Amino acid sequence: MRIVGGKYAGRDLTSPNDFRVHPTAEKVRVAIIELLKADLKDASILDLFAGTGALGLEALSRGAKRADFVETRPSSLHALKANVAALRMRERSRVFKRDAVPFAAALTTAGVYDICFCDPPYESRMLDRVIESWEATHFARVFVAEHAAVHTLPRGGKRYDYGETAVTIYRAPRPAATEG
Numbered sequence: 203m204r205i206v207g208g209k210y211a212g213r214d215l216t217s218p219n220d221f222r223v224h225p226t227a228e229k230v231r232v233a234i235i236e237l238l239k240a241d242l243k244d245a246s247i248l249d250l251f252a253g254t255g256a257l258g259l260e261a262l263s264r265g266a267k268r269a270d271f272v273e274t275r276p277s278s279l280h281a282l283k284a285n286v287a288a289l290r291m292r293e294r295s296r297v298f299k300r301d302a303v304p305f306a307a308a309l310t311t312a313g314v315y316d317i318c319f320c321d322p323p324y325e326s327r328m329l330d331r332v333i334e335s336w337e338a339t340h341f342a343r344v345f346v347a348e349h350a351a352v353h354t355l356p357r358g359g360k361r362y363d364y365g366e367t368a369v370t371i372y373r374a375p376r377p378a379a380t381e382g
Contacts (some may be wrong), residue, residue, distance in 0.1 A: 203256060205289075206232050208263030216284045217254050218277035226321060226348060230364045234346060235260055237362070237371060238317060241344055242266050245316035248342055250302040250332060255282040257319040257346075262291055266317070269295045272302045306332045309341035312374070318342035324350040328329050333372075340374035347372070 203215045203225055215324055226234075235242070235259065242261055247269035249258035258269040271286070273279045279299055286295050298305065302322065318336065322328040329349055333356060336345045347355060351368040355361075359370040 203228070203265050205256075205260055207235065208260070208265065209257070210263040210289055213289060215254050215256055215259070215286070216281045218275075218281045225256055227364070227367065230348065230367055230369065231256060231260055233362065233364065234319075234348075234369055235264060235274050237369075238346070239264075240297075241373070246270075246314075248272070248315040248318040250306060250318060250320045251322045251328075252282055252297075252319075253278045254322065257321065258295070259285060259289060259291065261317065261319075262289075262294060267294070268360065270298065270315075271295060272300050272305050273296045274299060274301050274339055303328050303331050303335075306335040306341070309335065310339050312340045313343060315342040317344045317346065319346050319348070321348040324353065329353070329355070338373065343374050345372040346370075 203217050205213045244263045245266040247258050247261045247266050247270045252271035252273040255271050258271055262269050271282055273282055320332050347370045349368055351363055353365050355370050359372040361370045
């Protein structure tokens, strides 16, 4: 696995030896980043269920300003920290050893992040719970959910299919203009 584009293109990423970890396929990661190209410059990123950090690191490589990574699995956390260190991105990122569901639920302010990547285990319903948190507060302007193609998500997002994987992108509603 490697960074595909931007400043760190071609740099290899460490991946854990854990059959339960499914890093985002390179073609899907490239497609996601292309879909978000206009949103990346100087963006603040939240990478929930970060795994190796590939999505957040790809975003940093392509112009995002900072990234917060949330991961709890020890093998993934080890790989994530190694990748952040190898790319010398410690000043532009924070790693939280936390469960992503309560982490997202604790975000009660709109627009804390520009983009949130969320890629929980496909067989779980954790994604539904994180989407509920996002819908309640819109803690990110753009919410990107990677999920199994058979997993139906709430309406309102734009869905893209890549074989057995689907990506649904939600955008927070723009605040109403105030009269003055």
